[in-house]
Amino acid sequence: QKEVEQNSGPLSVPEGAIASLNCTYSDRGSQSFFWYRQYSGKSPELIMFIYSNGDKEDGRFTAQLNKASQYVSLLIRDSQPSDSATYLCAVNRGYKLSFGAGTTVTVRA
Amino acid sequence: DTGVSQDPRHKITKRGQNVTFRCDPISEHNRLYWYRQTLGQGPEFLTYFQNEAQLEKSRLLSDRFSAERPKGSFSTLEIQRTEQGDSAMYLCASSLLHDGYTFGSGTRLTVV
Numbered sequence: 001q002k003e004v005e006q007n008s009g010p011l012s013v014p015e016g017a018i019a020s021l022n023c024t025y026s027d028r029g030s031q032s033f034f035w036y037r038q039y040s041g042k043s044p045e046l047i048m049f050i051y052s053n054g055d056k057e058d059g060r061f062t063a064q065l066n067k068a069s070q071y072v073s074l075l076i077r078d079s080q081p082s083d084s085a086t087y088l089c090a091v092n093r094g095y096k097l098s099f100g101a102g103t104t105v106t107v108r109a
Numbered sequence: 110d111t112g113v114s115q116d117p118r119h120k121i122t123k124r125g126q127n128v129t130f131r132c133d134p135i136s137e138h139n140r141l142y143w144y145r146q147t148l149g150q151g152p153e154f155l156t157y158f159q160n161e162a163q164l165e166k167s168r169l170l171s172d173r174f175s176a177e178r179p180k181g182s183f184s185t186l187e188i189q190r191t192e193q194g195d196s197a198m199y200l201c202a203s204s205l206l207h208d209g210y211t212f213g214s215g216t217r218l219t220v221v
Contacts, residue, residue, distance in 0.1 A: 099151030
């Protein structure tokens with residue numbers, strides 16, 4: 001079982017819609033959860049992190065964490081063409097981040 | 110704060126040659142990480158420094174790989190006797206705490 005699993009996609013959504021990305025993790029001791037955005041050919045960029053169960057909102061992004069289900073998600077509201085990218089879920093325990101393979105999102109204009 | 114800098118951005122080398130990459134972290138960050146990313150995969154952990162001490166080295170790193178961080182500032186990653194399987198994006202990241210990393214732009218290595 002992989003440490004971090006994501007729906008591989010690609011996920012295609014119309015402009016203005018909500019994009020929903022899912023991630024599950026295997027290590028119950030994980031403490032912190034991160035979402036990175038990666039444009040093609042570029043390095044990952046941190047967009048959200050969450051530590052506690054529940055929702056955390058930052059602009060058009062909402063991260064949701066359920067530690068009992070070992071599940072973390074990212075919602076992108078009012079999707080824009082500039083949101084077209086690969087979204088990486090990362091989980092840490094201590095100093096090391098384990099990444100999923102990413103979900104590629106395409107926002108159709 | 111000029112971000113994490115990596116050099117070079119791209120490197121093409123012949124199989125069997127040695128290559129060295131450099132990373133300059135954000136100045137106040139004492140934690141530095143190297144990751145490797147291949148197409149369609151997430152970054153994979155290679156090694157971690159806290160100040161000048163290398164605290165962990167992944168089993169992914171063979172003896173051909175070595176990393177240093179002299180004086181706890183910049184870091185170098187050297188690959189000896191490169192193989193085609195070493196072709197990847199090599200990412201450096203730094204952090205002050207374990208609250209998410211800031212990645213550099215990466216060094217894309219192509220071994221021909």
